[in-house]
Amino acid sequence: MKIKALTANEAMAEAMRQINPDVVAAYPITPATEIVQHFASFVADGLVTTEFVPVESEHSAMSACIGAAAAGARVMTSTASQGLALMHEVLYIAAALRLPIVICEINRALSAPINIHCDHSDTFGARDSGWIQIYSEDSQEAYDSVIQAVKIAEEAFLPVMVTADGFILSHAMQRIEVLEDEEVKEFLGEPKTPYTVLDTDNPITVGPLDLQDYFFEHKRQEAEAMRLAPPIIEKVGKEFGERFGRYYGLVDPYRLEDAEVAVVVMGSTAGTAKEVVDKLREEGKPAGLLRMRVLRPLPLKEIVENLRDKKVIGVMDRAEGMSGFGGPLYTEIRSGLYDVPSHPPLYNYIYGLGGRDIKPEEIEEIFKELFDAAAGKEIPLVNYKGVRE
Amino acid sequence: MPFDLKELSKEKDLFAPGHRACAGCGPAIVMRQIMAVAGKDTVVGFATGCMEVVSTIFPYTAWRVPYIHVAFENAAAVISGVEAAYKALKRKGKINKKINFIAIAGDGGTYDIGIQALSGALERGHNFLYVCYDNQAYMNTGIQRSGATPLGAHTTTSPAGDVIPGKVQWRKDLTEIVAAHGIPYAAQASPSHWNDLMEKVKKALETEGPAFINVLAPCPVGWYFSPERTIKIAKLAVDTLFWPLYEVENGKHRITYKPRKPKPVEEWLKEQGRFRHLFQEKNRWIIEEFQRQVNERWERLLRLEEASL
Ligand SMILES: Cc1ncc(C[n+]2csc(CCOP(=O)(O)OP(=O)(O)O)c2C)c(N)n1
Ligand code: SF4
Ligand SMILES: [Mg+2]
Numbered sequence: 001m002k003i004k005a006l007t008a009n010e011a012m013a014e015a016m017r018q019i020n021p022d023v024v025a026a027y028p029i030t031p032a033t034e035i036v037q038h039f040a041s042f043v044a045d046g047l048v049t050t051e052f053v054p055v056e057s058e059h060s061a062m063s064a065c066i067g068a069a070a071a072g073a074r075v076m077t078s079t080a081s082q083g084l085a086l087m088h089e090v091l092y093i094a095a096a097l098r099l100p101i102v103i104c105e106i107n108r109a110l111s112a113p114i115n116i117h118c119d120h121s122d123t124f125g126a127r128d129s130g131w132i133q134i135y136s137e138d139s140q141e142a143y144d145s146v147i148q149a150v151k152i153a154e155e156a157f158l159p160v161m162v163t164a165d166g167f168i169l170s171h172a173m174q175r176i177e178v179l180e181d182e183e184v185k186e187f188l189g190e191p192k193t194p195y196t197v198l199d200t201d202n203p204i205t206v207g208p209l210d211l212q213d214y215f216f217e218h219k220r221q222e223a224e225a226m227r228l229a230p231p232i233i234e235k236v237g238k239e240f241g242e243r244f245g246r247y248y249g250l251v252d253p254y255r256l257e258d259a260e261v262a263v264v265v266m267g268s269t270a271g272t273a274k275e276v277v278d279k280l281r282e283e284g285k286p287a288g289l290l291r292m293r294v295l296r297p298l299p300l301k302e303i304v305e306n307l308r309d310k311k312v313i314g315v316m317d318r319a320e321g322m323s324g325f326g327g328p329l330y331t332e333i334r335s336g337l338y339d340v341p342s343h344p345p346l347y348n349y350i351y352g353l354g355g356r357d358i359k360p361e362e363i364e365e366i367f368k369e370l371f372d373a374a375a376g377k378e379i380p381l382v383n384y385k386g387v388r389e
Numbered sequence: 390m391p392f393d394l395k396e397l398s399k400e401k402d403l404f405a406p407g408h409r410a411c412a413g414c415g416p417a418i419v420m421r422q423i424m425a426v427a428g429k430d431t432v433v434g435f436a437t438g439c440m441e442v443v444s445t446i447f448p449y450t451a452w453r454v455p456y457i458h459v460a461f462e463n464a465a466a467v468i469s470g471v472e473a474a475y476k477a478l479k480r481k482g483k484i485n486k487k488i489n490f491i492a493i494a495g496d497g498g499t500y501d502i503g504i505q506a507l508s509g510a511l512e513r514g515h516n517f518l519y520v521c522y523d524n525q526a527y528m529n530t531g532i533q534r535s536g537a538t539p540l541g542a543h544t545t546t547s548p549a550g551d552v553i554p555g556k557v558q559w560r561k562d563l564t565e566i567v568a569a570h571g572i573p574y575a576a577q578a579s580p581s582h583w584n585d586l587m588e589k590v591k592k593a594l595e596t597e598g599p600a601f602i603n604v605l606a607p608c609p610v611g612w613y614f615s616p617e618r619t620i621k622i623a624k625l626a627v628d629t630l631f632w633p634l635y636e637v638e639n640g641k642h643r644i645t646y647k648p649r650k651p652k653p654v655e656e657w658l659k660e661q662g663r664f665r666h667l668f669q670e671k672n673r674w675i676i677e678e679f680q681r682q683v684n685e686r687w688e689r690l691l692r693l694e695e696a697s698l
Contacts, residue, residue: 022477025470051477053469056509060466063459063506067434067470070457073477075470093459197455198475198484200430207435207458208445 001183001244006176008136008169011143012078012104012162013038017048018184019150022073022191025053025064027083030116031166032106035078058083062090062101069099070206072196074150076101080166081108081122088126091159095130096222097206098194100153100160103131104146107267107318108166109354117355118166120266121319123295124328130222132160132229133296135266137252139164139174141293144246147184151236154192156229165268167355179244187243229297250299252291253306255281259288260311261370264333266292269316269351269358276363287367292329303336310344312374313337314366316385318352326350326382345373351385362386392587397425401453408451409443413616415606415623416440416495416522418580423520426590427489429454434468436494436503437461439529439608440522462502465510465519468492472515489594490517496537497527499603500563511570511599518593518600521563524608532611536561539631540682541675542663544611549666554675559682567601568637574600576636576645581624585634585645592636605632613662625657630687641697644690651687654680 006014013035016024024043026036043052051068055061061077069075079087084105094101109119123133132152136142142164149160164170179187195204210218234249241247254274256262265273270291280287290306292299307313315334317327325331326348334346349366352358362385373379403424410417416439424431435441435458444451445458459467468490478484492510494503499521507519526544527533534547540559543549547556568575574596578586586604593600607623609616626632627646631654634646655676658664667675 022481023470023473025473049477049480051473051480053473053513055466055469056505056512060463060469060506060509063463063466064470064473066459067457067467067472068474068477069470071432071471071474071478072483073474075474089460090463097459197432197457197471198478198488200432200455200486200488203429203453203455205445205450205452205456208447208450209442210447214447 001180002178004176004178005173006139007034007171007173008139008142008164009034009106009171010038011139011176012146012164014178015143015146016076016104017042018179018181019074019076019147019188020048021050021076023051023053023065023068023075024077025055025061025068026077027055027058027061027079029058029080029083031108031170032078032080032083032104034170035104058086059090062087062094065101066090066094066097066099069094069101069193070097070196071198072193074191076104078104080106081110084122084126085110088129091126091129091131093207094159096218098157098222098225100157100193102146102149102153102159103161105161105163106166106170107163115354116166118168119318119353119355123161123163124319126161127296127328130158130226131296132156132158132233132294134160134162134294135292136162136164136169137268137270137291139169140176140246141248142169143176143178144240144248147179147187148236148240148248150188152233155232155236156225157194158225158229163267168268183244187240226297230299233294248293250294251302251306252293254289254291256288256290256306258286260286261367261374262288262290262307262310262313263363263366263370264290264292264313264315264329266295266329267318269318272358272360273363276360276367279364280367285367285371298332298336300336303333304340307333307337307344308340308342312370313344313346314349314370315346316349316351316366320350320353330382347373347379348382349385350382356386358386391584400425403427403429403453404444405451405453407449409446410439411610411616413609413619415580415608415619416524417443418619419522419604419606422580422583422586423491423590424454426587427491427594430486431489431491432457432471434464434471434490434492436464436498437529438495438498439524440493440495442529461498463506464492464494464498464503466506468517469510469513469515472517492517492519494521495528496521496523496525497535500536500561507567508570511567511572511601514598516598518590518602521603522606523603524606524611526611528608528611537563540679541667541672543666544663554666554672562686564603571640572599572601573597574636574638576602577632577634578602579605579623579627579632579634581620581627582634582646589636611663614660618660622657622660625652625660628652629654629657630683631657633687633690635690635694642690642693643697644694654683
């Protein structure tokens with residue numbers, strides 16, 4: 001183990017170097033560009049044996065990843081925002097072909113207006129594509145999750161995207177514990193792929209036309225793979241913890257057990273919000289937090305277990321759902337709690353779009369409003385924090 | 390060395406019969422001709438379109454070689470990935486046989502929506518062959534115009550109406566666009582001249598680096614002719630100089646077949662229902678313009694060939 005000062009971009013690139021994938025096909029986009037650049041240097045300096053395909057677009061990046069993975073290679077790429085949106089069509093295909101591809105994704109707002117800073121609209125846009133989604137609280141987790149993602153993908157035969165907040169994590173230095181190259185290699189073992197088109201003695205047809213009489217069964221199987229993914233993610237997180245001392249699960253509850261008011265968050269905001277919870281606790285207020293580390297598959301059991309007995313819940317969304325009814329995480333949590341008989345009241349706070357800073361004081365305000373609601377005050381279901389109205 | 394038809398007929402078709410192409414389908418003939426040369430150690434990467442749709446209706450497949458189809462616009466990108474994986478795995482000693490990588494797409498998947506992925510893959514220099522079967526429209530979705538549709542042709546999105554006489558633009562010269570990438574081998578072929586086509590496939594597969602063949606592939610449904618005339622119409626396209634057979638090898642143009650007595654383009658046009666309206670008096674100028682363009686392009690090609698000597 002080595003201690004290094006790295007940004008999330010550097011940490012994810014370092015993880016990619018240690019994974020030494022067979023093929024990386026990637027295209028630059030702020031704030032993820034550095035990952036591609038670092039990786040290109042690793043290739044140029046002979047630090048990896050990867051076949052690097054510097055494609056002409058993200059659509060081709062994912063298409064080449066699909067081709068390479070279908071040929072039995074361990075495959076990775078990196079992107080953000082518009083890049084992920086451009087991949088949209090082929091993301092679904094990667095998942096449906098059950099190819100264990102891993103994306104290092106840096107969260108950035110989707111245009112328009114064009115903006116390069118963090119929000120989660122990009123990966124929420126890919127929420128239903130059949131990819132496992134893991135959101136990082138900090139760069140250490142981004143690094144650790146990228147390594148775990150390879151193993152998860154190869155056990156579930158589903159692709160995985162690991163995300164880190166643009167600039168907030170991608171460009172901020174943090175103390176990172178970096179594993180030894182050998183440790184990563186041993187943890188991952190040899191690549192496991194579902195099939196290969198390179199076996200010309202046993203030719204297979206991949207991606208056929210699938211009509212009314214089979215399509216539904218194939219989609220059903222894909223859905224089943226996603227349904228069976230949570231224990232794989234937990235098992236890999238546990239194994240990682242046992243080997244290297246940092247454990248990971250589907251969700252990350254913080255001072256939640258005896259909390260009366262809980263906030264649900266994703267990504268780097270969790271770090272700030274945990275500080276706020278500590279402060280409130282010191283003041284004797286029963287505040288707690290649930291961080292969603294994994295959004296797909298939706299950890300339904302964990303949502304229910306952790307939130308069922310709360311008096312009031314606030315869901316912080318770093319994305320607008322454009323549904324006329326709050327953000328996407330809000331509706332997910334709301335539906336997750338539908339079967340809980342006590343029906344805890346649930347409020348939505350949309351914040352931080354396009355990289356708008358979220359301050360501890362604002363999170364404190366959110367808690368205050370939620371405590372007021374717990375005491376019987378009426379507040380709106382959907383709220384915007386930190387915006388000029 | 391000419392290919393021996395007798396010998397070839399003994400080999401099992403790698404593009405198997407039983408697929409669902411229409412009778413007289415030009416592209417389906419082209420598939421067989423390509424695969425007869427490529428052989429079994431070939432991976433085929435396909436774009437969405439007629440040939441994909443007719444050959445792989447699950448749980449059946451006409452492909453006796455490994456085949457991958459991902460989407461419409463990305464055959465070149467997908468084959469880039471397959472080829473990159475092959476290189477990586479070969480370096481690691483996990484595979485060592487020689488494999489051909491062939492991307493196949495229609496004109497829509499090549500001239501139009503797939504041109505970016507094609508251009509990128511050519512520029513990166515992957516070792517692969519890209520075959521465009523050019524049936525001059527989006528047939529799979531019901532005969533819509535493409536960048537390959539010739540002047541005056543009726544399609545469902547360039548219909549011959551009372552005011553507009555079919556497609557009003559000339560087609561793109563994709564073979565030249567591809568050749569301009571400076572790749573080692575680019576060619577134009579026609580299934581009517583099967584030996585020429587197969588020689589080109591052989592050469593392309595022996596080429597180190599990217600190779601491209603644009604094959605004219607008449608479609609009885611979209612061109613409106615009866616299915617037994619497919620090869621005759623392909624041959625007329627060559628003999629009227631509409632579809633010159635040539636290759637560009639390391640930058641040098643060579644015309645591989647020169648019709649001794651070229652026919653007027655009208656003879657090719659009149660065989661096809663999609664050009665029928667051009668023979669009305671008010672539209673005859675389009676045929677003249679068509680002929681002018683064909684002559685101009687042929688002369689240009691002759692000059693390019695001369696400059697290559
Ligand atoms: C992104 C996308 N746009 C449109 C389509 C619909 N589509 C499928 S095949 C096709 C036309 C194919 O034309 P071409 O490449 O010329 O092949 P052909 O069918 O003529 O053999 C179209 C428009 C699609 N599948 N994907
Ligand atoms: S529509 Fe034309 S190209 Fe398509 S299968 Fe039928 S004949 Fe072939
Ligand atoms: Mg076509």
